[in-house]
Amino acid sequence: MKKSALIFALVAFVLIIGVSLITPLCTPCMAILVGAAAGYLAGVFDKPITKPAAVKAGALAGLLAGIGAILGQIVGSIINSATVGPEGAEQLMRQFGLNTGGDYATSYWIAMVASTLCFGLLNLAIMAGMGALGGMLWNSFNNKTVTPPPPPVIINQ
Numbered sequence: 665m666k667k668s669a670l671i672f673a674l675v676a677f678v679l680i681i682g683v684s685l686i687t688p689l690c691t692p693c694m695a696i697l698v699g700a701a702a703g704y705l706a707g708v709f710d711k712p713i714t715k716p717a718a719v720k721a722g723a724l725a726g727l728l729a730g731i732g733a734i735l736g737q738i739v740g741s742i743i744n745s746a747t748v749g750p751e752g753a754e755q756l757m758r759q760f761g762l763n764t765g766g767d768y769a770t771s772y773w774i775a776m777v778a779s780t781l782c783f784g785l786l787n788l789a790i791m792a793g794m795g796a797l798g799g800m801l802w803n804s805f806n807n808k809t810v811t812p813p814p815p816p817v818i819i820n821q
Contacts, residue, residue, distance in 0.1 A: 672702035673732030684740030699726040699791030703798025718803035726795015730788035
């Protein structure tokens with residue numbers, strides 16, 4: 665589970681930075697894929713015997729990988745806000761015909777911090793849930809219980 669969590673924390677970190685530079689609205693889609701993969705790989709590495717153990721390992725792997733997603737969201741938001749800034753966002757709003765009015769810079773920074781926090785926590789929750797699903801899928805596909813054949817019947821003659 666630790667291997668899976670570390671691998672996908674790094675993957676989530678890089679993917680979420682890249683996606684959040686385009687638009688933070690697309691980061692939950694990446695969280696779905698990365699969380700499920702982290703949970704499935706936790707099953708591959710740990711090979712839990714029971715379904716509850718597989719779900720728990722997957723959820724924990726997804727949760728820990730979600731920490732990488734939160735860090736990626738923060739880094740991506742910092743890069744995005746340093747690149748665009750309140751002035752660039754205000755110009756974009758004016759191009760769409762929207763009146764910004766008042767102290768737009770303060771509103772911009774409050775919205776940037778709030779949206780980063782909300783999307784980061786949303787990604788964390790999605791990745792934990794999808795990690796549990798990935799662990800359950802691994803268990804369903806690979807942990808089949810095989811009933812042993814009946815013992816042979818020996819006939820004494």
